Amino acid sequence: MSEIQVLDTNVPALLKRLKSGEYLTPEFQRDFVWNSAAVISLINSIIDSKPIGMITLWEQEDTSDLQLEHLSIPDYRQDLGGTGPSYFGNNQDRTGRFFAILDGKQRSTAIALAFGGLRAIDGKYKHSGRYFLNVAAEDPLDRILYKSEKEIQKDGLNIPATAIGKGLFPLWVDDPDSIYSVWMDYTQKIGNPECYPSGQLPPQEEIQRRYQVLQKAFNGIINTKLAVYIVPKSQSLGEICEIFETLNTTGTKVSTVDLIHSWLYADTVGRGSQPILLRQEIDELGEYDGAVGWSSSKERPELIAQIAAAIHVALDNKPEPRSVSGAKVTRISSIKSPDLLAVPDRLWETFFDRKQDVAKFLGDMQEAVSGGRFSMNQCPYPASATIYMALRWYREFDAPKSVNWDQQHLDNLFRAFFWRNAFSTRYDQGFLTKVGRDIADFKAFLGSNSSTNFEDWKSVANTWLDKLIPTEGLKYEIDRSVSDGSLSGALRKAALLLLYTKSRKDVVDLSLDIQNMNNTPQLHHIFPRDWCANNRTGAAKEYLDPKISEYEWVNSPANLMPMARSSNLKWKAQNPSMAIDQLGINSSEQIDEFDRYFVDAKCLGFLKQGADGLGNFMKHRAALISNELDRRLYV
Structure with missing residues (x-):
């Protein structure tokens, strides 16, 4: 070479x-x-x-x-x-x-x-x-x-x-x-x-x-x-394949987490107790209920470091930040890499000593947002969780007794913030800095406005949020996200989140529990893709023909539902208008599960009409999901 x-x-x-x-x-x-x-x-x-x-x-x-x-x-x-x-x-x-x-x-x-x-x-x-x-x-x-x-x-x-x-x-x-x-x-x-x-x-x-x-x-x-590296044309395709293989298996980037892991071990190895092995601690945290799907040394481990930095931002009684590259750090104000490196070992020790609390806070955050559990990969902006974690830690372990807000205030305020933030795509850019500002703003608002009657406080909180993230235009983004399967990123994840968190039992076989954080719930098409591809005529054409349809309905959240893989194989083999009858879905418990997944009696009626009911089904179910998401924009 x-x-x-x-x-x-x-x-x-x-x-x-x-x-x-x-x-x-x-x-x-x-x-x-x-x-x-x-x-x-x-x-x-x-x-x-x-x-x-x-x-x-x-x-x-x-x-x-x-x-x-x-x-x-x-x-x-x-x-x-x-x-x-x-x-x-x-x-x-x-x-x-x-x-x-x-x-x-x-x-x-x-x-x-x-x-x-x-x-x-x-x-x-x-x-x-x-x-x-x-x-x-x-x-x-x-x-x-x-x-x-x-x-x-x-x-x-x-x-x-x-x-x-x-x-x-x-x-x-x-x-x-x-x-x-x-x-x-x-x-x-x-x-x-x-x-x-x-x-x-x-x-x-x-x-x-x-x-x-x-x-x-x-x-x-x-x-x-x-x-620019130029390989000469004399090299054969076989030799090029070897080069290509090498390019994709070497040169792994050293991450911020690797750097933290190294100095944290070096700083704690001689203290009598066991030194802190960051990646091991992250994996152990991920085994606790609430942190499953959120704490892994292999998948975005920097999130745990961001949570630790966010906690430091929120504290009144802050341990001295760690010097980075010999330079003294006076203040941690964000979740950017330099601030992650500055989180002191004292905070890390306390953080991992309280793994059970950390996991509980993560679980409470998920429940506050959606009424159920979801993973980091299903979350529109996982970094937004650092705000809740920082303030919850502050409230439990650092706040003075005079603080007059509690978990209920934080849960309600964060839920509305989370959904506004997601559908405004506010964290698409600059979130590493914005998180620090948001923590400070949350803390100041909660500290000065939580002594009133709770119902009155909610009105004040909505007014405060309106200045931070106005709701203008968000209903349109929600409607579009629920109806258009071509969208990606935070909007897609936000529109799907409630479908994941509402997953409980399979509508075909009630004995199947499909909510398992170790095995992500599966969403399958209500009107199967193959059926949709073969029925782009008549009343359904307006919704299924990509040349004339405003939205890509087939892969939209409006056409997806939690279902076990085994049940989906039976479901998609049927004509949608016949699937419910032929699979024997008629018990009140099964109908309740459908309703839980935003398929109410009207939706079932439209579903039984087949192609003739497809358009009404899509619009009505999209409205059910959209209205629930819109409700969550408010404290």
């Missing part, structure tokens, strides 16, 4: 090579899986001129048998009459010398989305929005914003002067060669009164600060280097 070349490139040059077809992706590679938060993290690294990794290329022959294509993301293609890729550049374009991207597709696609204008045209698809530099943001973590196309049109951000007047500068350019001229134009317009409402410029010092943010971002885009 001595012939491998090691080069570097910057963002404009990479975009040009990707769009022209010089760098192509093998069709066997996995689809783009990053979410907007991951893209934003990469953007921040670029504009801060931090290392952004590498890509590995394989030089190609014109006669190569490898199936290659331009970068792409899923979209709705009018010319194909259905789902199809949106390519970065013309997929037929090739340069005289071209390369296959063996490793780095995710990173390259993220850069094309952020800086090259790659996006899905259909607004129902993921990655249909755009990214902006927010020079008005005070917190560096909030300086990159992802806006949906609907938001862009609504706020007039498609007009550069309007966007600039709001402190927002589009990061993308349609032509990579124009990056320099576009950003030079930005530096001129940032001080132009014509770009601001009523021609009113911000104060000069603010203009100067914004200009510096803009200039730093531009310097990062131009100067940040991406390492």
Whole structure:
């Protein structure tokens, strides 16, 4: 492998090579899986001129048998009459010398989305929005914003002067060669009164600060280097497969949890008692009722570290933070990595000594939110749990006797916050910092407003929440999330959560307990997918034909229900109008279970009508779920 070349490139040059077809992706590679938060993290690294990794290329022959294509993301293609890729550049374009991207597709696609204008045209698809530099943001973590196309049109951000007047500068350019001229134009317009409402410029010092943010971002885009490894074309496909296998099994990133584990062991190994083995302690916590599905050394273990940091934020009597890299830390204010590293060993010792309490608090949080248990993977924003955990710990172990709020106040307030936060997608960006602020705001409100009659307090609490997260527009997001199976992320998880937590008994076989936190409840289609695919006619066409349906109803929460796998095999083999009768579902207990899963008597009546009742079933059941979720937005 001595012939491998090691080069570097910057963002404009990479975009040009990707769009022209010089760098192509093998069709066997996995689809783009990053979410907007991951893209934003990469953007921040670029504009801060931090290392952004590498890509590995394989030089190609014109006669190569490898199936290659331009970068792409899923979209709705009018010319194909259905789902199809949106390519970065013309997929037929090739340069005289071209390369296959063996490793780095995710990173390259993220850069094309952020800086090259790659996006899905259909607004129902993921990655249909755009990214902006927010020079008005005070917190560096909030300086990159992802806006949906609907938001862009609504706020007039498609007009550069309007966007600039709001402190927002589009990061993308349609032509990579124009990056320099576009950003030079930005530096001129940032001080132009014509770009601001009523021609009113911000104060000069603010203009100067914004200009510096803009200039730093531009310097990062131009100067940040991406390492490029080029494997020569003389390598065979078999050798390339070995290289590809190696790229996917080596170079594991050292996590914050690994660093905490190391120093925590070193700091506690000589204290007489057993040293703290962080990963072992996390796994032991995960065995307690309430923490099952939330505490694992293998799956997002940083959440437990975030809970510990959040507790430190909430405490009145704080143990001294730990020094990080020799620098004294005076205050833990967020759940960002530096603050996680600063959590002192004294707090960790107390935290793990009280595993049973920690697990109980986690279980109580789940019950408060949804009336049942759910796992971290089912939660829209698992980090939001740190707020409840921090305040519950504070109330139980640190608060003075004069504190006049109790668990009931916290449960009610957090439940409404949780659902507002989820359906507003407020934690999609900057949540690592927002959590610290939210803990402080919660604590201040609870401490000053909990002495009144509880019913009066709820009204005051709703007013306070309205300022933090207004309910305007949330009912629309709830309705859409329940009805549209094409949505993903927090909205999808929020719309499904009650279906998981209400899981109890199987409607076909009541002897089957389908609520088991060690075995995630399964949601299955009420109108089976195969049946839906074969019945896109008549009354059902409006809901099942993707060309004319407003929503993707088939995979929506409105068409999903908790059911055992064995029962689903019997259910989906029947015509939906006959399944209930042929499976003998007629006892009052079975009907009660249906009702528990938002399938009431009206739904059952529509279900028995088959295709003729499908539309009414979907709308009515969506309304039942939506109304219950809407109710939970209020204290």
